[in-house]
Amino acid sequence: MDRATLDSLVEARKNRRAVALVTDLATGRQELVAREAVNGVAYADRLAEAFRFDRSGVLATDEGELFLNIFNPPLTLVVVGAVHIAQTLIPMARLAGYDVTVIDPRGAFASQERFPDVTLHADWPDEVLPGLALDARSAMVALTHDPKIDDPALTAAVNSDCFYIGALGSRKTHARRVERLKDSGLSEERIGRIHAPIGLSIGARGPAEIAVSIMAELTQTLRQGDG
């Protein structure tokens, strides 16, 4: 890798831009391709998929082998609700490589003392979310049980590109939520993007195990998609 390519790569990572370093394994020739420029390359579909699933790998072409090395920006997790489960979920999410942001308009919950080292917004989700740019590397979990807080957050999430949306609450709670969101004009397809009850069904008991089930579902969706 020449110095200019290395510098561009380091710079892209600093600015949270997704890029792929494509190396011709026979000649050593290299090219940096930005995620938004994948349509310009011959193997656009394969590269788009590699970005989506964060899957670097070798691509056999007629001209020889290409190694696609994906450099995606860090994943982000937006936690709506500075609640007890959030306190367990956040350290796990950070270990798994997520930058975490917490939103809760209730100041007593969203205190830096309860949530050290995370970006904390003691405001309503609809005030904060427009500035967060939820993208294909973002996930959101709504944990407050309070429709006044959760519903606007979920509405913003289902209308964004974020790869995972989860909402805490029983089936009954979710059924009522679905009705409210429908009444607000959201399509069933959009609403269907919400994972609820949140987390994989592993019989989790207590905040730590629920956090494990949430992280498992998040990971499954990230790596294998929603289908």
Added chain:
Amino acid sequence: MSAPDPSVLDQAAGWLDEGRTVALATVIETWGSAPQPVGSQLAIDSQGNFEGSVSGGCVEGAVVTVALDVMESGAPRVLEFGVADETAWEVGLACGGRIRIYVEPLGGEA
């Protein structure tokens, strides 16, 4: 995480700034139970110092040796390690996996 560890590239860039000669090794393919995912990287300088990981320790020594050759020749190389390899007794993967590693010189002119 299959995302490469950014600190390896930062470290490598820092080494180049100090005037060191550097090579970069990247895991490009794995089969079976390989210890490090595709995209994992190891930066090596001409003194044999290294940062990062391509196998969790099993083949790093051999990769460093090849990296020194690559720095000298300037030509990238593709390496393969695994239990089926005849060098398995020396530097094979105890986990039974197989990996391919691309070793390239770093920091030259375009």
